[in-house]
Amino acid sequence: MKAIVIDEFVSNLAHLKVKETPLPQPQGSRNVSIQITHAAVTHVDMLYAQGLHQNNRRHVQPPFILGTEYAGIVTASPPASAFPPGTRVFGGGLGSFAEHICVDEVGIRKVPDPWSNAEACAVGSSGAVSWGALMEVARLKRGETVCVLGASGGLGVMAVQIAKGVGARVVAVVGGREKEEVVRGVGADEVVDYRVEGWEDRVRGFGEGGEGVDVVYDGIGAVESSLKCLRYRGRVVIVGFAARGGKMENVRANRILLKSAMVHGYRFGEDGRHDPQRTQDVWNGFMKLVEAGTIKPVIYKEEYRGLEAVPRALDSLKTHKAWGRAILRINEEEKEATQKAKL
Ligand SMILES: NC(=O)c1ccc[n+]([C@@H]2O[C@H](COP(=O)([O-])OP(=O)(O)OC[C@H]3O[C@@H](n4cnc5c(N)ncnc54)[C@H](OP(=O)(O)O)[C@@H]3O)[C@@H](O)[C@H]2O)c1
Structure with a gap:
């Protein structure tokens, strides 16, 4: 698959390149495989690419796939999973500037019906x-x-x-x-x-x-x-x-x-690693507002198609042009062809 792989931190975001890399494989019994349709381009990604985030000292070291927020469609999941193949999901986790991602199902949520995948991705975590x-x-x-x-x-x-x-x-x-x-x-x-x-x-x-x-x-x-x-x-x-x-x-x-x-x-x-219940309560509290229709996703007006657009999207953040979330559209051609989901 294609992805933005950080083999070493960059000092110039324009140097980020799309590479071929092996398809991620499920690592545990609760792992779900997702075809990514959208990825949000965030401040954290800008820091991760350059090694400037506090997490780069320990948790996030090269080589890794850049990107932290995504929406997509489940392609494979364990038999009793709440997310059968075809489910539209969104979540947070390293490796979203890629065509596919494998994640533990505790890290994903179903896209609320009224939202497109792009909108869910803009809200993310x-x-x-x-x-x-x-x-x-x-x-x-x-x-x-x-x-x-x-x-x-x-x-x-x-x-x-x-x-x-x-x-x-x-x-x-x-x-x-x-x-x-x-x-x-x-x-x-x-x-x-x-x-x-x-x-x-x-x-x-x-x-x-x-x-x-x-x-x-x-x-x-x-x-x-x-x-x-x-x-x-x-x-x-x-x-x-x-x-x-x-x-x-x-x-x-x-x-x-x-x-x-x-x-x-x-x-x-x-906080979620120390106290998973509190984070669950936080999600529940927020999702009540979503269900009440109080939350409007805000997508930045410029279009970013394909992983090749990552440096341009990051530049929009760096130069203070962007507002809300800049959203990258990935795999969209295939999805348009299948018309399986509301993207
Ligand atoms: N605590 C957590 O768990 C957690 C989780 C995720 C992210 N974060 C952090 O939260 C921060 C915000 O993330 P984000 O994704 O919302 O970033 P973002 O979308 O890039 O937004 C950054 C905001 O900061 C403003 N800003 C930048 N420079 C400024 C300045 N000199 N003075 C005043 N405002 C300025 C920008 O406004 P203008 O464009 O108008 O300048 C923009 O509204 C980041 O530092 C990120 O790492 C924390």
Whole structure:
């Protein structure tokens, strides 16, 4: 099959190449084989390709197939599996920039009926990550005000919708007019542009009495800015570092003390390894919003056909053009021919 294989980390994303590689084989009794129809192109992929992600120190070392989110069609599964051949599924797991993937069935879910495979892929695990961060960790409540940093990104558009879905007021922080429209389209009440100096003061002004917001969802790695936006005894949940290019911020601890703030990290994958039940609860909580029709997948407008488009899609992320999820279409010609599924 074809795949983007990382034999060694690259310093230039344009150097990523499609290669022939053996078809993945089932490794355990719960393994499901999937023909991939779509893969999301994410910030994590950009870091993985360059060896800049914290997981590259241990878990994710060359050689590996790039890509972490996918949707597809089951081609083979164990006899009693909940996912018989032909089932449309989506999931997260290393190796999605490929034509096929084999995964443990605990890592996949059926594509909800109203969604196409592309839409399910755009939501991927971002919805569950954002649900876990806001609801399990930050304990966001109806009527509170939450600021979402990185609101136009794949995780961010989910965070905005989840917060609205539970009755919170949302201040979305983005870079530019096009992204402002995107976040307003998914329900943001207020939008602040981070490229305007003093943006933290504007965010703080949207909190009750102009005293700061109750919760900051930080997907970009800006804890000191988050603390400026926060009210006394507010909560910050750190989800990602999209603005840091792999270099971490040194946070002055007195800033946390001065506001009696709670600063809490949330690492979805690792949390699931430590506490699978909590991650199951997180998925269940998020899927209730999906079933209620509250969640709208957000697919970036540019088209990326075939694995050859991976460097171009990653470049759209790197240059801040993309919003929502950039989606790669794989194997689509064959699927159009069989017309088996809603893609
Ligand atoms: N905790 C977890 O378990 C977990 C799971 C998955 C991902 N993550 C992490 O979460 C982060 C977000 O992931 P994603 O997939 O949503 O990424 P994404 O789709 O690339 O979105 C990144 C967002 O960050 C914003 N951004 C980038 N540079 C910025 C800057 N200098 N100032 C303000 N905003 C900036 C972008 O807005 P503009 O385009 O407007 O600049 C965009 O909205 C990543 O660091 C990823 O590694 C964490």
